[in-house]
Amino acid sequence: MMKKRFLTTLILATGLLKIATVTPEGSQWMQDMRAGAKEIKERTDGRVQIKYYGGGVMGSDQKVLSRIRIGSLQGGAFTPTALASQYSGLNLYGLPMVFDSAEEADFVRTRMDDKLIAGLEEAGYVSFGFAAGGFALLMSNTRISTFEDLKGKKVWVPEGDTISRQAMEALSLTPVTLPLTDVLTGLQTGLIDVVGMSPIGALVLQWHTKIKYMSDLPLLYTLGFMAVDKKAFYKLNEGDQAVVREVMGKIYQNFDTSNLADNAGALEAMLNTGIETVPFELSEYQRLRETLKELNADLADQGILSKELYNEMLAYVAEYRAGSRDEAGPAN
Numbered sequence: 001m002m003k004k005r006f007l008t009t010l011i012l013a014t015g016l017l018k019i020a021t022v023t024p025e026g027s028q029w030m031q032d033m034r035a036g037a038k039e040i041k042e043r044t045d046g047r048v049q050i051k052y053y054g055g056g057v058m059g060s061d062q063k064v065l066s067r068i069r070i071g072s073l074q075g076g077a078f079t080p081t082a083l084a085s086q087y088s089g090l091n092l093y094g095l096p097m098v099f100d101s102a103e104e105a106d107f108v109r110t111r112m113d114d115k116l117i118a119g120l121e122e123a124g125y126v127s128f129g130f131a132a133g134g135f136a137l138l139m140s141n142t143r144i145s146t147f148e149d150l151k152g153k154k155v156w157v158p159e160g161d162t163i164s165r166q167a168m169e170a171l172s173l174t175p176v177t178l179p180l181t182d183v184l185t186g187l188q189t190g191l192i193d194v195v196g197m198s199p200i201g202a203l204v205l206q207w208h209t210k211i212k213y214m215s216d217l218p219l220l221y222t223l224g225f226m227a228v229d230k231k232a233f234y235k236l237n238e239g240d241q242a243v244v245r246e247v248m249g250k251i252y253q254n255f256d257t258s259n260l261a262d263n264a265g266a267l268e269a270m271l272n273t274g275i276e277t278v279p280f281e282l283s284e285y286q287r288l289r290e291t292l293k294e295l296n297a298d299l300a301d302q303g304i305l306s307k308e309l310y311n312e313m314l315a316y317v318a319e320y321r322a323g324s325r326d327e328a329g330p331a332n
Helices: 002-014 028-043 061-070 102-122 162-170 180-189 199-204 238-272 282-302 307-328
Strands: 016-020 049-053 075-078 125-127 131-140 154-158 174-178 194-197 213-215 220-229 276-278
Touching: 016 220, 028 049, 028 238, 061 075, 102 125, 102 131, 102 220, 102 307, 131 199, 131 238, 154 162, 154 180, 162 174, 162 282, 174 180, 194 199, 199 238, 220 238, 282 307
Parallel strands: 016 049, 016 075, 154 174, 154 194, 213 276
Antiparallel strands: 075 220, 125 220, 131 194, 131 213, 131 220
C-alpha cells in the first residue's frame, strides 16, 4: 500500500507545473489563468496541476529563469526580451518604431507567430501563443515632445535587453537597467525619469501613480507569453500535452483579443487620474524613426536578431502598407 501511494505521488508530481508571473494576484489575467489550471486538472483527472506564483514573488525574469534551470519552477510568463538570448527571433516584434498600428502588427503576426513559437520550442521552451499588450508609450514626469527633450533623461531598460539599450542610447537617453519588479521604486526614488510601457502594463503594475505625462509616440509593440521548460512539458503524456496546449492556447488567444480593448480602457483610466498626453511633433517623430530604422538594420547586420526573419517581417509590413494604399484608392 505504501509503495502504491509513493508511485501515485510520483506520477502526480511529474505533472506539477509551477509557473511564475509578475501579474498581480486578483487581476483578471490571474483569474483567467487559474480558471485554465482548474480546467486542465479536471480534464486530465489530476495528472496535470498548475501552480501559479503571482505578483512577482519569484523575483526578476533572470531569477525565474535560474529557478527553471534548476527545476524549482517549470515556467513563467515573460516579455520577449527575457528569452531573446535563447531565441533571438523573439526580438522582432518589439523593435522600436517598426509598426504604425495594431492592425499592421496583426497582419504580420498572422504570418509569423507560428514560426517564432516553433523557434522558441527548438530553443527549449514550449509556448501557447502571444498576447498583444499594445504599444509602449514614453511616460515621465516632464513633458517630452521633441528629440531635444529626451537628451540625458534616465530611462528604464529591462535586464538583458541589448536592443532597448542601444535604441535608448541612439535617442540620447541614459539607460538604467532594472528588473521589472524594481521599476516602481525606481520611479519613486528618481533613479529613472522615463519608462516605455503600454497603458495596461503601467496600470496593472501601478507605474501610473508615479508619472505625470505620456507621449503619444508609439515607441514599440509589446506582447507577453507563457514559456514552459520543454523537458518538463514533455514528461506529460501526449494526451495531457494536447489538453494543456488547447486550454492555454485559448486563454492566450483571448488575452490577445481582449488586451487591446483593455489597453484602450487603461489609457482612458490613466487620463482620468490627471496624467496628460503630450503630442510628439511630426518632424521630430520622423527624425526618431529614421534614427531607429538605421539602428534596427544595424542590429540585424550584427546578428543580434535574425536578418532573414527581420527582412521577412519588413516585407509583410510593406505588403500591408501597399494594400492599405490600394484600399484607400489613388491620392488626389
